[in-house]
Amino acid sequence: MDLSRRGFLQAAALTAAASGLTVACGGSSGSGGTKNGKDLTLWYWGGALSDKVVAEAKTHFSSSVKLTSASIGGDFKQKLTTTIAAGTSVPDITGIKGEDMASFLPNASRFLDLNDLGFKKVSSQYLDWKTKLAQTKDGKQIGFPIDIGPTALFYREDLFAKAGVETDPAKVAALVKTWEDYFQLGTELQKKNPGTYLVNNIGSMFDMTVGQGTERFIDKNNHFIGDQDHIRAAWTTSVRPYTLGLDAKINDNTWNAAVGKTLLTELGAAWHALDIEQAAPQTKGKWRVCPMPVGPANQGGSYLALPRQCRNPEEAFKIISWILSPANDARGFTDAAIFPAAPAAYSMPAMTGPDAFFGGQKIIEVFGPAAKAVPLAYEAPADAAVMAPYKTELTNIEAKGKKPDDAWKDAVSQAKQIARRQGVS
Amino acid sequence: MSSPPVTGSAEVPQRLGGPVPARFRPRRTPPAGSARPRRRGPLSYWRQYLAISPFYLIFAAFSFFPVFYSLYLAFQRWDGMGTMQFVGLQQFRFLWDDPVFWLSIRNTLVIWVLSTVPTLFGALMLATLLHSVRRFKGFYRIALYVPNVTSIVAVAIFFGAVFSNNFGLVNAILGMVGISPVPWLSNPWLIKLVIALLMTWQWTGYNMIIYLAGLQAIPNSIYEAAKMDGAGPIRTFFQITIPIMRPIILFTVIISTINGLQSFSEPQVLFGSNAANANLGGPGQAGLTTLLYFYQSAFLNNDYGYGAAIVWAFFVLIIILVAVNWRITTRGRKA
Numbered sequence: 076m077d078l079s080r081r082g083f084l085q086a087a088a089l090t091a092a093a094s095g096l097t098v099a100c101g102g103s104s105g106s107g108g109t110k111n112g113k114d115l116t117l118w119y120w121g122g123a124l125s126d127k128v129v130a131e132a133k134t135h136f137s138s139s140v141k142l143t144s145a146s147i148g149g150d151f152k153q154k155l156t157t158t159i160a161a162g163t164s165v166p167d168i169t170g171i172k173g174e175d176m177a178s179f180l181p182n183a184s185r186f187l188d189l190n191d192l193g194f195k196k197v198s199s200q201y202l203d204w205k206t207k208l209a210q211t212k213d214g215k216q217i218g219f220p221i222d223i224g225p226t227a228l229f230y231r232e233d234l235f236a237k238a239g240v241e242t243d244p245a246k247v248a249a250l251v252k253t254w255e256d257y258f259q260l261g262t263e264l265q266k267k268n269p270g271t272y273l274v275n276n277i278g279s280m281f282d283m284t285v286g287q288g289t290e291r292f293i294d295k296n297n298h299f300i301g302d303q304d305h306i307r308a309a310w311t312t313s314v315r316p317y318t319l320g321l322d323a324k325i326n327d328n329t330w331n332a333a334v335g336k337t338l339l340t341e342l343g344a345a346w347h348a349l350d351i352e353q354a355a356p357q358t359k360g361k362w363r364v365c366p367m368p369v370g371p372a373n374q375g376g377s378y379l380a381l382p383r384q385c386r387n388p389e390e391a392f393k394i395i396s397w398i399l400s401p402a403n404d405a406r407g408f409t410d411a412a413i414f415p416a417a418p419a420a421y422s423m424p425a426m427t428g429p430d431a432f433f434g435g436q437k438i439i440e441v442f443g444p445a446a447k448a449v450p451l452a453y454e455a456p457a458d459a460a461v462m463a464p465y466k467t468e469l470t471n472i473e474a475k476g477k478k479p480d481d482a483w484k485d486a487v488s489q490a491k492q493i494a495r496r497q498g499v500s
Numbered sequence: 501m502s503s504p505p506v507t508g509s510a511e512v513p514q515r516l517g518g519p520v521p522a523r524f525r526p527r528r529t530p531p532a533g534s535a536r537p538r539r540r541g542p543l544s545y546w547r548q549y550l551a552i553s554p555f556y557l558i559f560a561a562f563s564f565f566p567v568f569y570s571l572y573l574a575f576q577r578w579d580g581m582g583t584m585q586f587v588g589l590q591q592f593r594f595l596w597d598d599p600v601f602w603l604s605i606r607n608t609l610v611i612w613v614l615s616t617v618p619t620l621f622g623a624l625m626l627a628t629l630l631h632s633v634r635r636f637k638g639f640y641r642i643a644l645y646v647p648n649v650t651s652i653v654a655v656a657i658f659f660g661a662v663f664s665n666n667f668g669l670v671n672a673i674l675g676m677v678g679i680s681p682v683p684w685l686s687n688p689w690l691i692k693l694v695i696a697l698l699m700t701w702q703w704t705g706y707n708m709i710i711y712l713a714g715l716q717a718i719p720n721s722i723y724e725a726a727k728m729d730g731a732g733p734i735r736t737f738f739q740i741t742i743p744i745m746r747p748i749i750l751f752t753v754i755i756s757t758i759n760g761l762q763s764f765s766e767p768q769v770l771f772g773s774n775a776a777n778a779n780l781g782g783p784g785q786a787g788l789t790t791l792l793y794f795y796q797s798a799f800l801n802n803d804y805g806y807g808a809a810i811v812w813a814f815f816v817l818i819i820i821l822v823a824v825n826w827r828i829t830t831r832g833r834k835a
Contacts (some may be wrong), residue, residue: 153799156580178802182581196702325770326783327685329666332570454586462799467780474686474783496594498577 090230112167112386115394119170120151123377124221128403133396140290140390151356152178159185167386171218173376176209177454180217187381189216189370200401204451205416206287209378212295219395220416222407224344225445226256226283226372229351232434233361234339238267244436248365254312256286257368261321264339271339272323275330277313278466283342283463284309286372286452292462292490293455297329299463299494302487310486314479317472324473330354342367344374345414345442352432360434364441371445374390376416418447457497464489519795573808580802590736591809601810603785605817611789612760614696615703617803619760622700623707624745628706630736631715641712644705654701656769659698685770688722688786695766695787703759707752707766715741750829757822761814764791790814 088347098468117129133142140379147154152175158165159182171179179186195217198206201220209218222298230249235242240260248284251257274280278492285291288309292301300306316322325333334341343345351362379395381388397403404415420426421443422460429435466485522810542549545795574591576584595601608677631638662669663684671681684690718741742749767789780796781788790810798807 150799156802162580164720179581185581325666325684326649327660327664329664331665457801460803463780463801465827467785470783475688476684492594492598493801496803497589497801 081254095168110188110386110388111390113140113166115140115142115385115387115391117142117157117168117394118147118151118166119144119379121146121412123409124398125165125403125413126411128406132398135397136390136394138429140387140394140409142370142394151175159382162384165382166383167381167387168395169303169380169382171209171378171380172220173208173224173373173378174459176378177443177458178456179380180209180211183211183215183217183455185381185383187218187385187388189219189381189392190214192381192388193396194219194392197396198450200419201416202418202446204373205217205376207451208454209380210313214369218380219399221377221379222347222397222404222413223376223413223416223446223449224374224448225362225442226286226342226344226347226367226374227445228367229341229347229362230345231358231361232363234264234268234271236241236266240264243361243367244363244441247363251365251368258315258319258321261316261339262319265321268339271337273321273339274332274342275323275325275338276470277317277322278326278469279342280313280316281309281469283286283367283372284312284375287367287370287450289450289452290457291452291454293453293458293494293499295453295456297499299461299491299499301465301490301494305479306465307483310469310483311470314472317479322473326473345438346375346412348430348432348438349412359432363431363436364433364438366441366445369451373449376414377461414446418443421446425498448473455499457499460497461490461499463497464493529633534781539614570808571812572668573805574812575693578804578807580804584805587805587832591805594806595809595813600785600788600793601790601813602783604788604790605814607781608761608763608789608791611696611763612757614692614700615699616753616756616760617764618696619700619703619756622704622705623752624711624749626704626708627715628741629631630712641709644708646705647702648706650702652765653769655702656698656766659694660676661772663694665750687783691782691784691786695770698766698770699763703756707756710748711745714745718744724773746829748782750826753825753829757825758818761818761821762791763789765794768795 119129129144132314135143136142154174155166155169155171180280197227200214202223205220205223206216228247230247232242235247240263241247243258250260251448258273265271265273285306288305290298290300290305292306294300317324323333323337331354334351335358341351343350348364352359379399381391381395385391399417401417401419402413402423404413405415405420405423407413408415409425415421415426421439424442426439427437430438465486468477468482468489471485472479572576573584573587575588577591578584594832626644630637630644633640643769665671665681665683665685668684670684674680674682682690684694722740722744723736726740731739767781767787771780771787781792791814794810794814795806797810
């Protein structure tokens with residue numbers, strides 16, 4: 076036996092001590108204390124901010140504070156929730172995804188009110204609807220808008236030409252003023268381009284049609300309204316491509332393979348351009364963008380927030396307003412395809428250039444006006460959870476051929492149950 | 501006609517009691533006739549307790565505490581950050597009325613049966629074959645065990661690509677022999693089949709190794725006696741190998757029940773990129789296992805109380821199934 080008893084016991088004691096230390100270390104930083112700390116941490120996820128701008132912020136503010144940034148992978152919301160619930164090692168500045176903002180608002184007391192730090196003075200530079208989505212009912216501003224996701228209609232110019240329809244973005248836009256126009260055009264296109272489809276799946280259609288409205292599934296008084304006419308209408312519109320045979324029914328990762336081949340159009344946010352470009356580089360120059368039928372919706376777009384434990388709120392606010400100033404926001408578009416929430420950026424050279432992937436089209440001419448026209452709709456904390464069954468049932472229609480009316484009934488009853496569980500009346 | 505000497509477990513205990521330091525001599529077996537030694541209090545063993553403490557400290561912090569905390573959570577409504585609200589048995593009432601929960605239980609059970617049965621039969625067959633193989637033994641063992649140590653996420657992504665509806669390898673091969681494409685990842689039954697296949701692929705090798713160890717412990721003399729009595733290979737397998745292996749089979753059945761019911765990563769990764777609804781188990785929620793539903797409720801919908809209720813209800817179900825399995829597998833053993 077090589078291992079002596081004494082050696083073994085020492086090793087055991089050391090291990091025990093080490094594990095104790097690891098636990099203890101967790102509590103050393105963060106909470107309370109002075110509010111003029113010299114160290115600030117910034118949490119974001121890959122692609123949320125321009126890494127170049129963040130790096131510049133570090134040097135720009137190096138005289139007053141030391142900014143450390145951490146790119147957090149995996150489930151960002153989950154990690155942030157856990158850290159905030161634990162109350163230690165909380166970042167001084169953190170990103171919050173747009174779709175998660177509603178679920179953080181009930182816990183607004185965990186964050187600083189940015190209005191106290193001077194957000195009111197700069198708020199007019201950012202899109203009003205985006206700012207309001209990060210505001211509590213009593214007017215506390217939790218999130219500082221980073222970017223948005225105004226939607227538009229992406230289409231294959233070459234396949235349109237083959238079918239003998241208009242290909243110019245302005246003229247296509249005039250052709251598809253309503254969803255019915257769009258489906259009609261799709262039927263025509265499909266005839267000339269056999270084996271192609273107009274939309275990839277009807278779940279994403281539903282995202283768009285709901286997003287075009289000013290009400291969602293739960294109203295401001297915390298009542299469930301997911302069974303009312305506005306949702307029913309969005310549902311009916313979304314099911315139309317399925318009944319017309321224009322739905323490609325793609326619900327898995329084969330979208331990547333399909334996008335350059337069988338899809339005539341894509342409904343998506345500004346950042347979706349990059350998805351298409353990466354999935355189908357061979358279609359470079361064949362795509363165009365025009366405004367979406369009826370009007371734009373918004374998909375995604377994030378915020379920066381200051382947790383209550385922030386060690387130096389004044390400096391932290393200075394840093395985020397610098398990182399997200401219109402000029403730096405525009406650079407985010409060049410570096411990371413982040414579509415700025417500050418309209419002033421839309422006229423800056425970084426954004427007004429022609430895009431080779433879209434055959435030299437200046438796509439800001441479509442997305443800029445769309446960004447300003449996105450309707451404001453109240454989003455309840457449970458909204459995403461309540462929306463899920465509708466999308467599940469739409470998938471059931473596609474996968475199992477379930478009757479749309481049955482699917483609607485099941486979706487509503489499921490949604491009501493989830494709403495009740497989440498305390499919605 | 502002499503059978504080879506029995507080797508294996510019978511000889512091992514002989515080694516004890518040699519020139520080992522007195523302190524490590526087993527205390528339980530006093531020499532016959534001597535007086536009973538004075539009982540020592542547990543505190544006098546503090547060194548031993550200290551030596552095993554790291555595991556228990558980590559276990560207490562990361563397993564024991566969360567388990568009971570989740571039981572506490574099952575009676576609360578909590579969004580993960582705000583104040584908790586005691587709701588009594590309300591979460592369990594919701595659970596009872598929730599069709600998706602029952603769907604997830606059905607899915608889990610179907611996937612479990614579809615994966616465990618072929619896994620255990622396949623493992624037993626492979627182990628028997630491997631037991632009689634003479635060359636490349638090490639190679640076969642490693643080759644069959646490798647799936648078990650491969651990252652489940654990588655495997656799930658691979659399976660997703662192979663069984664992809666539109667551009668998958670399986671459908672391409674079927675297409676070459678003139679069979680029209682099969683919707684592997686959208687038909688509710690095929691989804692379960694693909695998940696079960698993934699689990700079978702991963703766990704067969706693991707169980708095979710356990711069975712192989714069991715087979716090697718069966719003395720050759722028994723087989724030779726059976727051969728003398730005129731039993732063929734199939735009869736030998738069913739009337740000698742299976743009965744002797746019973747305790748090992750029991751072990752694998754219980755472990756497979758526990759593992760097989762906890763399928764989560766497979767459907768999560770396979771349908772994680774589901775365009776319309778991530779983490780809901782794919783089209784028709786056919787791949788929504790109970791654990792995936794728990795994950796979705798707690799961590800995506802921020803409904804921690806409901807998530808806790810799901811896992812505790814599921815815990816009860818696993819206990820029942822393990823008990824039933826135990827009864828079935830041990831039936832007739834004592835008679």
